[in-house]
Amino acid sequence: MDRKDFIKKGLMGTGMFITSAAVGDVIKNDIDEIKELEPLGFNHLPNPESFVMENTVVHKAATRGHANHGWLDSHHTFSFANYHNPDRMHFGVLRVLNDDRVDAGMGFGKHPHDNMEIISIPLEGDLEHQDSMGNTAVIKKGDIQVMSAGTGIYHSEYNKNKDRLTKFLQIWVYPNKKNVTPRYDQISLDENDRHNKLQQILSPNQDDAGVWIHQDAWFHLGKFDKGFATEYKLKKEGNGIYAFVIKGDFNIGTISLNERDGLGIWNTSAIAIESLSENAEILLMEVPMVL
Amino acid sequence: MKNILYIGRHPEILETVVRLINNNEDWFGAGAETDEDAMELFERIHFHIVLLGCGIEPENEEKLRTFFKSTNPDCAIVQHYGGGSGLLTNEIRMALENHNMA
Numbered sequence: 001m002d003r004k005d006f007i008k009k010g011l012m013g014t015g016m017f018i019t020s021a022a023v024g025d026v027i028k029n030d031i032d033e034i035k036e037l038e039p040l041g042f043n044h045l046p047n048p049e050s051f052v053m054e055n056t057v058v059h060k061a062a063t064r065g066h067a068n069h070g071w072l073d074s075h076h077t078f079s080f081a082n083y084h085n086p087d088r089m090h091f092g093v094l095r096v097l098n099d100d101r102v103d104a105g106m107g108f109g110k111h112p113h114d115n116m117e118i119i120s121i122p123l124e125g126d127l128e129h130q131d132s133m134g135n136t137a138v139i140k141k142g143d144i145q146v147m148s149a150g151t152g153i154y155h156s157e158y159n160k161n162k163d164r165l166t167k168f169l170q171i172w173v174y175p176n177k178k179n180v181t182p183r184y185d186q187i188s189l190d191e192n193d194r195h196n197k198l199q200q201i202l203s204p205n206q207d208d209a210g211v212w213i214h215q216d217a218w219f220h221l222g223k224f225d226k227g228f229a230t231e232y233k234l235k236k237e238g239n240g241i242y243a244f245v246i247k248g249d250f251n252i253g254t255i256s257l258n259e260r261d262g263l264g265i266w267n268t269s270a271i272a273i274e275s276l277s278e279n280a281e282i283l284l285m286e287v288p289m290v291l
Numbered sequence: 292m293k294n295i296l297y298i299g300r301h302p303e304i305l306e307t308v309v310r311l312i313n314n315n316e317d318w319f320g321a322g323a324e325t326d327e328d329a330m331e332l333f334e335r336i337h338f339h340i341v342l343l344g345c346g347i348e349p350e351n352e353e354k355l356r357t358f359f360k361s362t363n364p365d366c367a368i369v370q371h372y373g374g375g376s377g378l379l380t381n382e383i384r385m386a387l388e389n390h391n392m393a
Contacts, residue, residue: 113374149373151301
């Protein structure tokens, strides 16, 4: 008997005072998150390559972690699940930036979350959402979904369509307050409102544009013509900004970025953004640098 | 074998997190929903890591941290975020690396 079995059996034998869950996989559990995320075809790339300069970090698209589960193909900008890279744990309170592709009719079964602000941005196709708060909804391109997991929620996300894949960004932000009451929201935005301008999609304020979260963070989306240039001024002193190129090519300051590249900048009050291609799309995430 | 104690007030998340920990053959996970159970377990088993999950009131968290540190100063105490598989492995591995237990 190995030590692990010994301890489990020891606990069982004593009629241990702890919850039955304490013996983990001895107990049958029908809440099965990990089952669908078994690392079939798992081939994450442990790329250590980050370009860190005085107040910037560049994460080129090809250096992200990669997990191909068949039905789910995910690129991780920061360490997530089986992708572990100590140099890429987070950017300030931005903890997860997953670029997911889900096959037709497939998805994430019922699984739990707590103490995290979770934002989903569909890029293609439709996602069907269900959660333990009784919400059932479909989010599509143009929508923004937000969940404050707080004291605990369950949800599932499935590709609603049986004939085409869906792509979406899954973003996790550490909350500024633990154990809040769980909350779900989604909004539909007019994509015309981001043509050659930055459209706010998230803020800390309930009465502001976009969805809101428990954190001093502001997210914006922009869709620019080639050659269009603008500036983003940070809203809160001490915050940093992480830019993620959804489509096309950009210059941010003197740094060139291509599709799915990421750039984090701190100790700055503004950034200059220039589109280098037609219909280029960018996501800007302004976040506190400390929790 | 690294022993990991998870404490959280949400019973289903507790069950899930402990199961996920035990999916790793090098880790042993145990869980407790109450502070009393957690402290009793902590006295019986040498834990390398304590994960603080959801729903623990600030004053209780302070008491728990004090108790764990006085009982076993080498134990890493980590706030767990996310309530599932997303960050769990990273949190445990970082704790082991930061405390030279990897």
